[in-house]
Amino acid sequence: MSGAAGGDAAGRDSVGRAASVRQSASPTRRSAPSRSATRPPLRYRIITAALLTVAALYFLTPVYWLVVSATKNSADLFGTFGFWFAHPRPLEHLRDVLTYDHGIYVRWFTNSLLYAGAGALAATLLSAAAGYALAKFPFPGREAVFNLVLAGVLIPGTALALPLYFLFSTMGLANTYWAVLLPSVVSPFGVYLCRIYAAAAVPDALLEAARIDGAGEARIFASLGLRLMTPALVTVFLFQFVHIWNNYFLPLVMLSDSDLYPIQLGLTSWTGYADRRPELYQYTVGGAFLSVVPLMVLMTVLQRYWRTGLTEGSVKA
Structure with missing residues (x-):
């Protein structure tokens, strides 16, 4: 009886030692941080969003004014609210810009x-x-x-x-x-x-x-x-x-x-x-609107090439 009890105790000790060895040999597993723990506090997100909104309005408001003004004639350009449309005829006004003085604007655009x-x-x-x-x-x-x-x-x-x-x-x-x-x-x-x-x-x-x-x-x-x-x-x-x-x-x-x-x-x-020919005010605004279009198109087309890590994996460490 005493021999059997001693054998059982020895077996339990060996099993315990083996378990402790396995536990010490296995790498420590850490639970992945939750998504809420990695996100910044709500007040910082609100402040960031507010600052970005103000910056976007600062840069986009002149463009919006230019789009609205390009649809007006010279009288509406000075006699109506600048940030809203009044008798919009954009195609007609832009055609006048392109055909004025035998199409000199097209020549400037090409230059x-x-x-x-x-x-x-x-x-x-x-x-x-x-x-x-x-x-x-x-x-x-x-x-x-x-x-x-x-x-x-x-x-x-x-x-x-x-x-x-x-x-x-x-x-x-x-x-x-x-x-x-x-x-x-x-x-x-x-x-x-x-x-x-x-x-x-x-x-x-x-x-x-x-x-x-x-x-x-x-x-x-x-x-x-x-x-x-x-x-x-x-x-x-x-x-x-x-x-x-x-x-x-x-x-x-x-x-x-x-x-x-x-x-x-x-x-x-x-x-x-423009003081002698008031329609040139409207032509200038329409020409400025057309001059912005190539920059917008170029930025939209080429921004996909702004990528990093082009050489990742090309050279062995």
Whole structure:
């Protein structure tokens, strides 16, 4: 009897030790935090939503006013409530804008597309090449060159307009398309952004693998560098396109022929004659509304390219 009791006690002790060993060996399981525990307090969410609503109203109210005003004639533009429609005839008024003075607005619109589109595309490619080279090719004076680019970011464009005019006048390029296009292809901020993004998003191991496979530097940049830097390139293109599209001072200094005007300069010339021709007030508002449309379309189309993690899993850790 005593032997059986001793055996049972020994068995219970071994089972208890085994259970304790299994318990100590198994990882500690923590219960996942509930969704309510991870959400911020209600008052913070209310404050955030209120601030975002105020910011949205601040930016969208002028656009709403522009949409409403584009449907009015000159008399209703000044004689009715500005934030509501009065005898709306948007197609008729926009047709008048497009056909006034033998369609000069269409010419200005085309000029703006040329300046902004070609200038932004060239500036993006130049910034990508310069930023990629500064990030991936060590050479003497690299940091000095980069610091010089950073200094260029701090110089306002208006400070360079008059020196550029004297330079282009000497070269015989003033009052031509090149006078606006050539200064637009240089973007110090684009070079800075591409250098920072290329250093973070283009792995050196991936470039070495491509070199081992026999790819040249130009092919590596075109097939790997540009592809991996797509979010940064889209950002540079959008920023430069908007900057050139809204640029007023440089065309004002460079151009004297109205056929070469961009939209911003052309609309300003209309307002100068609006006291003698009141319908130009309505044409200016309608032209401003049409000038916003390309920016809205471009932002809607290109925003899907703003993605991160394009190289996730391309290189083994």
